[in-house]
Amino acid sequence: MSLADALLEWYGREARDLPWRRTRDPYAILVSEVMLQQTQVARVEPRYLEWLERWPTAAALAQAPIPDVLAAWVGLGYNSRALRLREACAVVARDGWPDDLRTLPGIGPYTAAAVGAFAFGRHELPVDTNVRRVIERTGFDPGDAPSPDLGQALMELGAMVCRARDAACATCPVAATCASAGRVEIAPRRGAGAGKRERFEDSNRWVRGRIVEALATGAPLPEGIELERLERAIESLVRDGLVRRGADGLSLPV
Numbered sequence: 001m002s003l004a005d006a007l008l009e010w011y012g013r014e015a016r017d018l019p020w021r022r023t024r025d026p027y028a029i030l031v032s033e034v035m036l037q038q039t040q041v042a043r044v045e046p047r048y049l050e051w052l053e054r055w056p057t058a059a060a061l062a063q064a065p066i067p068d069v070l071a072a073w074v075g076l077g078y079n080s081r082a083l084r085l086r087e088a089c090a091v092v093a094r095d096g097w098p099d100d101l102r103t104l105p106g107i108g109p110y111t112a113a114a115v116g117a118f119a120f121g122r123h124e125l126p127v128d129t130n131v132r133r134v135i136e137r138t139g140f141d142p143g144d145a146p147s148p149d150l151g152q153a154l155m156e157l158g159a160m161v162c163r164a165r166d167a168a169c170a171t172c173p174v175a176a177t178c179a180s181a182g183r184v185e186i187a188p189r190r191g192a193g194a195g196k197r198e199r200f201e202d203s204n205r206w207v208r209g210r211i212v213e214a215l216a217t218g219a220p221l222p223e224g225i226e227l228e229r230l231e232r233a234i235e236s237l238v239r240d241g242l243v244r245r246g247a248d249g250l251s252l253p254v
Helices: 003-014 026-036 041-054 058-062 066-073 080-095 109-118 129-138 148-160 204-217 227-239
Strands: 244-246 249-251
Touching: 003 148, 026 041, 026 058, 026 080, 026 109, 041 066, 058 080, 066 080, 066 204, 109 148, 129 148, 204 227, 204 249, 227 244
Parallel strands: none
Antiparallel strands: 244 249
C-alpha cells in the first residue's frame, strides 16, 4: 500500500470530528483557518461556533462594528487577524469570492490554499507547519494535484502522530514507507541552554491583548504593568490601526 493510500485510510478511520470539517462553506472555513493560526484547536472550537452563530455569513461580519469584532476575538491572540478577516469579508460581500483568494486582505498562500481546497475542492496543498514536517520526515511527494482529503490527512498526521516533539513512529499508519521511521531526530527547544524563556505575561503581545480587551469589554487592565511597557504597547497598537488615540483618550477604531 502506498503512503498516500495508507494515510487516507487512517484519516478516514481516525480523523477528529471538528466542526469546520463538516462544512464546505468558504466563509466558515476561512474563519476557522484564521482562528487556528498559532492557536490551539481546543481553544478555537467553542469560539468558532460562537462566532458563526453571531455572524453566520461574510456579509454579516462585514457589517459588524469593529469594537464588537475585537471584543469577540479577545483570547484568540493577534487581534489584527480579526480586522483583516472583517476586511476580507467586506470584499467578499461586495464582489463575491475571487478566483485568486490571495487578493483578499490578510489572506496569504497557506490560507488561500486551505480555503481553495476545503471549500472549493481545488486540488492544491495547504502547507502549514504540520504538513511541512510530515513531508520532510517521510520524504512523501504529494504531486502536483493532491486531493483536498490528502491535505487534511497530512495535517491530521502532523497534529496527532508525527508531532514536532513527540513522533509516535510505533503507531504511525505510514511507518512502513516513511524515510524517517524509528529515527526521527527531535530538535532541542528554541533557546534551550540559554537561560529561562520569557513568560508570555512579560511580552509586549500580552500587554497589547490586555489593552484591546479593556477597550472592547470594559475589563480593567491588570495591576502592575509598568508605564513604559504600557506606552510601548499602546504605540504599537496605534501604529497597527488597532487603537486610536484622541483628545478623549484611547478608543477602538470604528
